[in-house]
Amino acid sequence: MDTSPSPYIPNTESDQQAMLQAIGIASVDQLFADIPAGARNPALRLPVPQSELELRRELEELAEDDLTSLPSFLGGGAYRHFVPAVVRYLVGRGEFATAYTPYQPEISQGTLQGIFEFQGLVCQLLAMDVANAGLYDGASALAEACLMACRLTGRRRIVALDSVSPRLLEVLRTYTQALDIEVATLRALPPSLKNDVACVVLQHPNFYGYLEDAEGAARTAQAAGALLVMSVDPISLGLLRPPGELGADIAVADGSGLGAAVSFGGPSVGLLACRQQYLRQLPGRLVGQTRDLDGRLGYVLTLQTREQHIRREHATSNICTNDSLVALASTIYLAAVGKSGLRQIAELCYHKAHYAAQRIAALPGYKLPLAGTFFKEFPITCPRPPGEVNAALRERGIVGGLDISDLVPNGMLLCVTELHRRAEIDALIAALKAAA
Amino acid sequence: MALIPDSVEATRLLLMERSRPGRRGSTLPALDVPAAPLPEKRFLRRELPLPEVSEGELVRYFTHLSHLNYAVDTGFYPLGSCTMKYNPKWHDEAASLPGFSQLHPRQDALQAQGALRLIWELQQMLGEIAGLPGCSTALAAGAQAELAGMLIARAYHRARGDGGRRRTVLVPDSAHGTNPASAAMAGFQVVTVRSNAHGDMDLEALRSALSPQVAGMMLTMPTTLGLFDAHVQEVCRIVHQAGALVYGDGANLNAILGRARYGDLGFDMVHLNLHKTFSTPHGGGGPGAGVLCVSQELAPLLPAPVVARYEGGSRPLFEAVTPPQSIGRLHGFFGNFGILVRAYCYIRSLGEAGLLQVSANAVLNANYLRVRLRSAYRLAYDRPCMHEAVFSATEQKARGVRALDIAKRLIDYGFYPPTIYFPLIVDEALMIEPTESESKETLDSFIAALLAIDRESKESPATVRDAPRRAPVRRLDETTAARRPVLRWSPAREH
Numbered sequence: 001m002d003t004s005p006s007p008y009i010p011n012t013e014s015d016q017q018a019m020l021q022a023i024g025i026a027s028v029d030q031l032f033a034d035i036p037a038g039a040r041n042p043a044l045r046l047p048v049p050q051s052e053l054e055l056r057r058e059l060e061e062l063a064e065d066d067l068t069s070l071p072s073f074l075g076g077g078a079y080r081h082f083v084p085a086v087v088r089y090l091v092g093r094g095e096f097a098t099a100y101t102p103y104q105p106e107i108s109q110g111t112l113q114g115i116f117e118f119q120g121l122v123c124q125l126l127a128m129d130v131a132n133a134g135l136y137d138g139a140s141a142l143a144e145a146c147l148m149a150c151r152l153t154g155r156r157r158i159v160a161l162d163s164v165s166p167r168l169l170e171v172l173r174t175y176t177q178a179l180d181i182e183v184a185t186l187r188a189l190p191p192s193l194k195n196d197v198a199c200v201v202l203q204h205p206n207f208y209g210y211l212e213d214a215e216g217a218a219r220t221a222q223a224a225g226a227l228l229v230m231s232v233d234p235i236s237l238g239l240l241r242p243p244g245e246l247g248a249d250i251a252v253a254d255g256s257g258l259g260a261a262v263s264f265g266g267p268s269v270g271l272l273a274c275r276q277q278y279l280r281q282l283p284g285r286l287v288g289q290t291r292d293l294d295g296r297l298g299y300v301l302t303l304q305t306r307e308q309h310i311r312r313e314h315a316t317s318n319i320c321t322n323d324s325l326v327a328l329a330s331t332i333y334l335a336a337v338g339k340s341g342l343r344q345i346a347e348l349c350y351h352k353a354h355y356a357a358q359r360i361a362a363l364p365g366y367k368l369p370l371a372g373t374f375f376k377e378f379p380i381t382c383p384r385p386p387g388e389v390n391a392a393l394r395e396r397g398i399v400g401g402l403d404i405s406d407l408v409p410n411g412m413l414l415c416v417t418e419l420h421r422r423a424e425i426d427a428l429i430a431a432l433k434a435a436a
Numbered sequence: 437m438a439l440i441p442d443s444v445e446a447t448r449l450l451l452m453e454r455s456r457p458g459r460r461g462s463t464l465p466a467l468d469v470p471a472a473p474l475p476e477k478r479f480l481r482r483e484l485p486l487p488e489v490s491e492g493e494l495v496r497y498f499t500h501l502s503h504l505n506y507a508v509d510t511g512f513y514p515l516g517s518c519t520m521k522y523n524p525k526w527h528d529e530a531a532s533l534p535g536f537s538q539l540h541p542r543q544d545a546l547q548a549q550g551a552l553r554l555i556w557e558l559q560q561m562l563g564e565i566a567g568l569p570g571c572s573t574a575l576a577a578g579a580q581a582e583l584a585g586m587l588i589a590r591a592y593h594r595a596r597g598d599g600g601r602r603r604t605v606l607v608p609d610s611a612h613g614t615n616p617a618s619a620a621m622a623g624f625q626v627v628t629v630r631s632n633a634h635g636d637m638d639l640e641a642l643r644s645a646l647s648p649q650v651a652g653m654m655l656t657m658p659t660t661l662g663l664f665d666a667h668v669q670e671v672c673r674i675v676h677q678a679g680a681l682v683y684g685d686g687a688n689l690n691a692i693l694g695r696a697r698y699g700d701l702g703f704d705m706v707h708l709n710l711h712k713t714f715s716t717p718h719g720g721g722g723p724g725a726g727v728l729c730v731s732q733e734l735a736p737l738l739p740a741p742v743v744a745r746y747e748g749g750s751r752p753l754f755e756a757v758t759p760p761q762s763i764g765r766l767h768g769f770f771g772n773f774g775i776l777v778r779a780y781c782y783i784r785s786l787g788e789a790g791l792l793q794v795s796a797n798a799v800l801n802a803n804y805l806r807v808r809l810r811s812a813y814r815l816a817y818d819r820p821c822m823h824e825a826v827f828s829a830t831e832q833k834a835r836g837v838r839a840l841d842i843a844k845r846l847i848d849y850g851f852y853p854p855t856i857y858f859p860l861i862v863d864e865a866l867m868i869e870p871t872e873s874e875s876k877e878t879l880d881s882f883i884a885a886l887l888a889i890d891r892e893s894k895e896s897p898a899t900v901r902d903a904p905r906r907a908p909v910r911r912l913d914e915t916t917a918a919r920r921p922v923l924r925w926s927p928a929r930e931h
Binding site: 006007008009010011015016018019020022023024028030031032033034035036038039040041042043044045046047048049050051052055056058059060062063064065066067068069072074075076077078080082084086089090092093094095096097098099100101102103104105106107108109110111113114115116117119120121123124125130131133136137138139140147167168170171173174175177178179180211215237238239240241242245254261262263264265266267268269279285286287288289290291292293294296297298299300302303304305307308309310311312313314315317318319320321322323324325326328331332334335336337338339340341342343344345347348350351352354355358373390394399402418421422425 | 505513524803
């Protein structure tokens with residue numbers, strides 16, 4: 001056997017010899033004898049190993065091929081928000097980052113109490129009764145919420161407003177495709193629904209950034225015995241009424257805006273919370289408070305009879321590994337910005353987005369196609385195809401908005417957050433004007 | 437007087453109990469544009485019940501919480517089937533490079549060539565390692581990849597006009613719980629197939645379970661018993677003869693890294709857990725990343741997006757595409773990209789020779805534990821193992837000490853316990869996976885601890901049953917936790 005070139009393997013040749021001797025064999029290869037000879041030891045075509053220094057230089061170069069240094073007005077489900085340094089510092093601690101799922105609670109109280117804090121803050125943010133330990137992202141959280149609604153109602157029809165993000169709907173359709181569940185999309189809810197609907201799905205603010213009549217949707221859904229599933233932007237809840245107050249039965253969100261780097265869309269964390277009576281149908285992990293033999297307060301994974309490792313094919317979901325460390329980042333973020341900070345961030349987003357929208361609407365050739373109230377995103381219509389406008393913006397050192405011309409003729413979805421300084425917004429306005 | 441504050445005491449209060457009106461933990465810029473009128477009152481939040489704490493308090497609270505955790509960075513973590521190997525630190529830094537961490541997933545492909553190229557290269561490398569060339573990395577965890585694989589099996593049979601009939605998926609009795617749960621989410625009935633007396637697939641049971649109604653089989657290889665089934669190629673052949681597909685659960689790839697490839701063995705699909713085999717940190721339960729590798733034939737069905745490479749111009753162009761008969765999208769964007777960067781770094785650091793060293797030392801370490809412990813603990817299957825050794829603590833149980841007690845007592849000796857009571861087919865299972873990251877000295881002290889606990893089971897079983905005594909808390913009342921669930925802080929409750 002070769003001696004180890006790897007800094008991640010401590011065994012020396014003499015260690016290996018001693019161990020082989022203890023086992024009573026001559027070479028490690030004997031341990032692989034069960035692998036069929038014809039399939040054993042294939043030659044792999046892989047790049048040659050690199051030292052940390054070499055690979056670091058290569059990765060730095062690779063990362064420079066990604067344009068991230070310019071002001072960007074992209075949103076559409078992934079958002080760049082300010083992350084206080086304290087968040088990354090704390091979640092970077094190896095005691096959190098290199099632990100496993102807290103199956104042995106006595107030596108996992110840090111992770112467990114962190115998740116308990118997460119469940120609590122998610123409930124407080126969404127004004128819901130119970131929250132789980134998190135799912136993968138906002139998209140899988142919405143899909144799981146709808147599956148949960150189907151189980152709770154015994155129905156197989158999901159009605160979604162067509163203002164829900166196409167990406168969210170795509171994931172929902174993938175998750176439900178094999179289960180005889182129909183996903184219908186409607187421009188607006190009719191005054192009443194048939195009683196075969198499991199849930200009404202609403203995004204608030206919706207894909208275009210605008211607020212929906214959630215209370216009306218809740219009444220319509222509940223009159224038909226259906227549940228209201230709401231997908232929300234957690235940052236908006238610093239300012240906007242939470243889903244629990246608007247009548248949502250299940251609320252979900254993508255948590256990446258709460259303290260995680262945008263990181264090309266992942267890892268994120270999916271938030272999922274519901275009313276108390278739906279607790280037993282929650283997917284994913286839950287942490288509960290309890291006491292130890294000495295009466296000391298402690299935390300454990302609980303109600304695990306919903307989960308795959310106990311219930312197997314009858315579980316409420318197949319989820320096992322989730323995005324726990326990002327949930328911890330959300331927890332620390334919500335505490336770091338706190339009550340006044342989240343409100344302030346939401347207001348900064350709101351006012352800056354409205355400043356931008358108002359200035360753009362005054363430009364010749366540009367329009368705001370939608371009426372109503374928006375939060376931090378809004379579509380504009382451009383005088384030229386948005387692809388061309390974005391190319392012109394890029395020339396002026398700006399990454400423009402999301403091209404939504406497949407949904408709105410010449411439409412571009414812009415996102416403005418607390419990260420944008422007035423000068424950057426003004427530069428966007430000037431560049432749009434020049435691109436008209 | 438203690439020099440360091442007691443972390444248990446320092447973490448007694450929850451965030452809301454530490455909160456004081458007027459404190460804050462971060463600062464934000466003032467508004468630099470004219471304020472717009474706020475939305476109507478019916479849209480506005482009245483109360484925002486979030487904590488108010490200073491930055492320093494926050495750091496102390498979570499630092500103390502971290503002290504209550506056992507982690508790979510603090511000690512030996514031989515949790516079977518979880519592959520708790522060392523997580524290289526600079527890989528975390530690589531994922532934090534601004535070009536990766538600040539990259540928006542909706543950015544034009546031309547402005548995201550670095551990330552797309554990295555994903556493409558990772559697809560190629562993982563496809564090569566798995567021996568299955570089609571590859572999607574846009575899955576957040578192993579279970580999500582399993583669901584994708586089962587949806588592919590469904591779509592495959594439907595495309596052949598056989599979808600209405602093939603409604604069953606076979607799962608061995610030793611499988612992870614995610615396997616049957618994923619098959620059920622893809623609309624399949626699950627039929628369990630038993631293992632034989634050697635821990636391998638019972639070929640007779642397999643043959644009788646197969647029928648024209650079977651769409652596929654999910655098989656973990658090496659198995660959760662830590663064994664490599666020498667008949668695996670025959671198993672795949674038998675399943676294929678019945679017209680069904682073989683799905684591999686690659687949770688235990690670490691043992692055969694570079695030594696066997698799922699495609700060569702006859703598997704049609706396999707998922708790889710980057711947070712196990714490829715050293716990305718577990719994060720206390722995630723984020724991980726599942727990668728689904730499939731045969732050329734099944735590649736058009738892969739979930740979106742897959743990164744494609746186009747030649748032309750001065751340099752190749754990388755772009756995210758939707759495969760022609762894709763089952764759809766399961767993740768909002770590209771999966772857990774930050775985790776993909778770390779796994780990419782790991783493979784590039786090691787190369788083929790390094791990967792072979794991984795499997796060699798992982799299997800050597802496991803077999804060393806196996807032979808050193810088998811005099812005291814009964815082996816579930818007495819034969820050479822792969823990455824983990826599975827013991828059955830039935831003899832200790834007869835003395836009044838259960839696998840659970842042994843696990844808790846290991847905590848007092850300074851170790852994270854192995855996986856217990858899994859696989860389900862082993863009584864009082866102790867499933868020990870050392871990984872290649874551990875030194876012989878660590879293994880020797882762990883062996884000494886387990887041998888000492890065996891002696892204690894004869895001489896002072898109460899000590900073992902009373903463990904742990906050296907952890908931040910003693911055994912916790914899980915029954916009450918489930919019977920009267922307290923799942924969040926609330927102001928009304930007395931803590």
